[in-house]
Amino acid sequence: MSRIILDCHLMKYSHSGLYQYCQQLGNHINPLLRAEKQPLMQLYLPPRRTLKLDAEPHHLPEERWHKLFRPFLKDCRVWHAPFQSGRILPSKKRYPNIKVVLTIHDLNVLHEGKSEALQQKSLAHTQSLIDRSDAIVCISNFTKSDVLTHCDVGNTPVHVIYNGLNKVPAQVEKQPVSYKPDREFLLGIGYQNRKKNFHVLLPLLQSQPDLELLLVGHHDDPVYVDQMRQIAQRMGVDQRLHLLGAVSEADKAWYLKHCKAFLHPSLAEGFGLPVLEAMQFGKPVFLSMATSLPEVGGDAAFYFPSYEAEVVQGVFEEGMKIYKSTSRAEAIVQNTSRFSWEESARQYLTLYQSLMS
Structure with a gap:
C-alpha cells in the first residue's frame, strides 16, 4: 500500500486548474519515487463513473463504502489535501500517525467583493483544515502573506512551492473545432465570472477594429456572461466577441499559439497557470496588478494599473509597440523557466519525506 496519498476528489471537474494540478503532481512525483524504489503515491480519485483518466495501478477511485471503512489508510504516512476549500478525511483521533499536508x-x-459573512465562513473552513495539518504549502508568496495575515497557523510550517508550467505542444496542426477566427485575435482563458474581470477588455474591440476577442472557459456565472454580451452589443462590437465556453486541449493549444496577445485582467488569482501557458509561446501578456499575477508574470508581462477604457487601451497599444520593437518574445519564454513541475515535485517529495522521517 502507498505511504503517500493525494486526495484528488475535485478532479471530477475536468476543465479546472485543480484537475491539472493533481494530475501533474502525480505524474511527476511518482517517477521520482520509482527511481528511489519507493511505493508510488496513490491518487484518491472521484468515483470511476466521473473519472476522465485511464485506470492506473496507483489510482484509487472513491467508493461509497469508504465512508465506513478505508483500508488504504492503514499504511498511509502522509495525506495531501490539495485545496483550502476541500476536505481532510483521516481523523486525528483515529489515525494519529498520518501526517497531513495542506496546499x-x-x-x-x-x-472578490464578497460579503463579510461569506468571507468569514470560507476562512473558518480553511482554518479547520489548517488546524488538522502538519505542514502547509502555498502556491505563491502572495498567498502565503494572505494566510499569515488572516489565519492562525500556530507552529505549523508554511512553505511556498510554485505550480509548474503545463507544457502545451509547440506543434499545433489541427484547426480548432470550437471556432476558427478569420482575422487576428486577442485571447483570454479562465472561468467566465465577475472575478475574472474580462468585460474591461471590450473597449479594445472599439479601438482595434481589426481584432476579435476570444474568451475560453466554463460559463461559471451566466448572468455575467449575458452582461458582457449586452455591453458588447451597446458598443457595436458583439460580432467580434466570442465567448467559447470550455474547449478541448487541442483547441486551447491552437488559440494560444495563434493569438496576437493574451489578456488576463483577473481581480484575484492564487497563481495564474494560463498566463504561463501563453508565455511559453512568447506571446505578449497583459495582466492585472492584483494578487499573485505580478509574481508570476514578472518583468516579462505588461500590467493594467486600472481598468478605465482609456487606460486599458493605452497599456495595450504601448505594450504592443514595445513587444514589436524589442526582442521581447525571448524574455517572455525565459520567464516560464522559473516554473517546472519537475522542480515542484521534488520540493513536495522532500516535504513528504521530512514528515515521514
Whole structure:
C-alpha cells in the first residue's frame, strides 16, 4: 500500500486548474519515487463513473463504502489535501500517525467583493483544515502573506512551492473545432465570472477594429456572461466577441499559439497557470496588478494599473509597440523557466519525506 496519498476528489471537474494540478503532481512525483524504489503515491480519485483518466495501478477511485471503512489508510504516512476549500478525511483521533499536508491555492474570497459573512465562513473552513495539518504549502508568496495575515497557523510550517508550467505542444496542426477566427485575435482563458474581470477588455474591440476577442472557459456565472454580451452589443462590437465556453486541449493549444496577445485582467488569482501557458509561446501578456499575477508574470508581462477604457487601451497599444520593437518574445519564454513541475515535485517529495522521517 502507498505511504503517500493525494486526495484528488475535485478532479471530477475536468476543465479546472485543480484537475491539472493533481494530475501533474502525480505524474511527476511518482517517477521520482520509482527511481528511489519507493511505493508510488496513490491518487484518491472521484468515483470511476466521473473519472476522465485511464485506470492506473496507483489510482484509487472513491467508493461509497469508504465512508465506513478505508483500508488504504492503514499504511498511509502522509495525506495531501490539495485545496483550502476541500476536505481532510483521516481523523486525528483515529489515525494519529498520518501526517497531513495542506496546499492553499488562494484566499481569493477576501479579494472578490464578497460579503463579510461569506468571507468569514470560507476562512473558518480553511482554518479547520489548517488546524488538522502538519505542514502547509502555498502556491505563491502572495498567498502565503494572505494566510499569515488572516489565519492562525500556530507552529505549523508554511512553505511556498510554485505550480509548474503545463507544457502545451509547440506543434499545433489541427484547426480548432470550437471556432476558427478569420482575422487576428486577442485571447483570454479562465472561468467566465465577475472575478475574472474580462468585460474591461471590450473597449479594445472599439479601438482595434481589426481584432476579435476570444474568451475560453466554463460559463461559471451566466448572468455575467449575458452582461458582457449586452455591453458588447451597446458598443457595436458583439460580432467580434466570442465567448467559447470550455474547449478541448487541442483547441486551447491552437488559440494560444495563434493569438496576437493574451489578456488576463483577473481581480484575484492564487497563481495564474494560463498566463504561463501563453508565455511559453512568447506571446505578449497583459495582466492585472492584483494578487499573485505580478509574481508570476514578472518583468516579462505588461500590467493594467486600472481598468478605465482609456487606460486599458493605452497599456495595450504601448505594450504592443514595445513587444514589436524589442526582442521581447525571448524574455517572455525565459520567464516560464522559473516554473517546472519537475522542480515542484521534488520540493513536495522532500516535504513528504521530512514528515515521514
